Amino acid sequence: MPGNPRAESVELLRAALVRADYFADPVLEAITVEGQRGLTRNHTFAASRALGSRDDPLATIIRLFILQEEQPLEAVIRAGVVDLVNWGLLTRSGDMFRAGVDIRPYSDETAWVDGWVVSDHAATLNTRNVPPSPDHVLGVSAASVSLSQITPRRQVESALDLGTGSGIQCLHLSHHALSIVATDVNKRALDLAQWTCDLNDVRPQFRLGSLYEPVGDEKFDLITTNPPFVMSPVVGERLTYRETGYSSDEFMRAVVSGAGDPLNPGGSLHVLGNWAHVRGEPWQERLRSWVPVGCDAFVVQREVLDVCEYIEIWLADAGLNGTDSYLEKYQQWLDYFDTLGVEAVGMGWIAMVKSGSAIPRVTCLDWPHAVAQPVADDLMAHLDAMQYESWSDERVLDTTWILAPGTTQETMGAPGAADPSHIVLRRQDGLKRAVEVDTGLGGVLGACDGDLPLGAIIAAVAEVLDVSAPALVAEIVPQVRDLIATTWLTPVPQR
Numbered sequence: 001m002p003g004n005p006r007a008e009s010v011e012l013l014r015a016a017l018v019r020a021d022y023f024a025d026p027v028l029e030a031i032t033v034e035g036q037r038g039l040t041r042n043h044t045f046a047a048s049r050a051l052g053s054r055d056d057p058l059a060t061i062i063r064l065f066i067l068q069e070e071q072p073l074e075a076v077i078r079a080g081v082v083d084l085v086n087w088g089l090l091t092r093s094g095d096m097f098r099a100g101v102d103i104r105p106y107s108d109e110t111a112w113v114d115g116w117v118v119s120d121h122a123a124t125l126n127t128r129n130v131p132p133s134p135d136h137v138l139g140v141s142a143a144s145v146s147l148s149q150i151t152p153r154r155q156v157e158s159a160l161d162l163g164t165g166s167g168i169q170c171l172h173l174s175h176h177a178l179s180i181v182a183t184d185v186n187k188r189a190l191d192l193a194q195w196t197c198d199l200n201d202v203r204p205q206f207r208l209g210s211l212y213e214p215v216g217d218e219k220f221d222l223i224t225t226n227p228p229f230v231m232s233p234v235v236g237e238r239l240t241y242r243e244t245g246y247s248s249d250e251f252m253r254a255v256v257s258g259a260g261d262p263l264n265p266g267g268s269l270h271v272l273g274n275w276a277h278v279r280g281e282p283w284q285e286r287l288r289s290w291v292p293v294g295c296d297a298f299v300v301q302r303e304v305l306d307v308c309e310y311i312e313i314w315l316a317d318a319g320l321n322g323t324d325s326y327l328e329k330y331q332q333w334l335d336y337f338d339t340l341g342v343e344a345v346g347m348g349w350i351a352m353v354k355s356g357s358a359i360p361r362v363t364c365l366d367w368p369h370a371v372a373q374p375v376a377d378d379l380m381a382h383l384d385a386m387q388y389e390s391w392s393d394e395r396v397l398d399t400t401w402i403l404a405p406g407t408t409q410e411t412m413g414a415p416g417a418a419d420p421s422h423i424v425l426r427r428q429d430g431l432k433r434a435v436e437v438d439t440g441l442g443g444v445l446g447a448c449d450g451d452l453p454l455g456a457i458i459a460a461v462a463e464v465l466d467v468s469a470p471a472l473v474a475e476i477v478p479q480v481r482d483l484i485a486t487t488w489l490t491p492v493p494q495r
């Protein structure tokens with residue numbers, strides 16, 4: 001490090017953050033839960049009030065790098081960050097200092113990540129309508145966190161973080177990928193991602209460029225991305241963090257359809273984004289057409305917004321609320337959607353695996369319900385289950401299956417009734433699925449504990465219920481196939 005001023009500045013910043021105990025939990029304690037909730041709404045008042053008159057290093061750093069407040073020279077010196085002026089992370093005006101970037105403590109629920117994310121300051125803080133600059137770099141957003149939760153954490157050799165932004169996904173990937181390539185079309189994003197990674201001692205290779213162009217012929221075991229998916233009229237200046245100049249959802253399509261080549265066999269792509277609901281075209285068909293030969297995909301639509309809801313969210317995000325041009329831009333956007341035939345916008349997740357399928361298998365699911373995060377493993381299980389679709393009924397009957405661990409049974413009925421009128425099996429993991437079963441199916445599933453093949457279990461249940469075994473097989477096998485496809489049942493691993 002001697003003679004390397006950049007490395008020295010990273011050391012200086014990291015030492016100051018550590019000394020001030022600038023980590024997620026102490027910061028939460030200092031700004032309180034109300035303060036934190038205010039920040040997620042882009043309001044600083046509650047956090048600022050919680051800090052009161054404190055001027056210790058932790059409070060100073062919070063005020064500078066989160067609350068966007070000016071701080072006096074003495075406090076900045078005490079916090080040990082005054083030299084960051086030389087690196088553009090602080091600007092000075094007389095004896096007052098402001099941060100040029102947001103530095104946010106960040107940890108996830110698995111505690112794998114406990115560090116900091118560097119990004120631009122939120123542009124629309126405290127209802128201020130300042131349009132972000134075209135090269136604005138997003139901080140930790142709900143979308144960044146969701147992407148981290150739909151990305152599986154299996155050990156891989158190589159990972160691609162496409163559209164790295166602040167570099168937040170690299171922090172997660174560094175725990176399970178031996179090498180990481182992080183790309184972005186925005187030079188400022190790569191600069192700030194470099195700060196994030198340096199601070200956290202993570203070493204990806206950074207590449208400037210669009211889509212898969214910066215990685216050439218390289219192959220990856222895992223690709224993760226929440227691409228700039230906002231479908232806005234292709235006019236005027238673009239906000240790089242959300243728009244590309246591609247028409248409609250063409251950029252999303254390019255991310256998915258272009259992933260076949262850069263994925264290694266068995267490798268997977270994980271995307272968070274949105275897609276158009278176009279007049280006369282079922283959304284499932286649109287998504288199916290994106291999946292390249294050699295791959296299978298599981299698509300989960302979490303939400304559907306009508307065009308007005310969608311436009312209002314993104315006009316506000318661009319700092320246009322209350323401005324003179326608001327209604328004009330609104331109308332322009334509506335006309336744009338009308339020309340494209342866009343009637344609504346679906347938002348959700350795409351998990352795709354390079355399985356070698358000659359004809360892609362694609363399952364599209366509408367799932368607006370609560371899920372148990374992180375949901376990544378369950379999404380992968382749905383992809384994995386696609387292999388059993390081609391199994392014959394005989395093979396399904398000869399196989400020993402295990403019911404998802406943690407499944408519980410709820411029975412409902414009139415008080416005092418001898419038998420329940422409804423039996424529901426429920427899971428608390430992944431998509432938190434529930435399924436209503438009758439006595440026969442419930443009995444069969446209850447016995448799927450990895451001991452006996454399905455055929456033997458159905459025969460035993462038929463005897464107990466005093467019904468014909470072939471009739472019960474004919475009734476239950478199609479239902480079991482559905483339960484296999486939806487990850488309720490997995491085969492006992494072969495030794």
Ligand SMILES: C[S@@+](CC[C@H](N)C(=O)[O-])C[C@H]1O[C@@H](n2cnc3c(N)ncnc32)[C@H](O)[C@@H]1O
Nearest residue numbers: 144163164165184185186210211227228240241
């Ligand atoms: C919504 S942000 C996601 C940032 C980050 N991955 C996260 O999880 O917070 C999308 C990122 O894609 C980048 N981007 C925009 N156009 C791109 C393109 N054509 N190719 C690659 N990245 C692009 C933006 O600069 C931005 O950093």
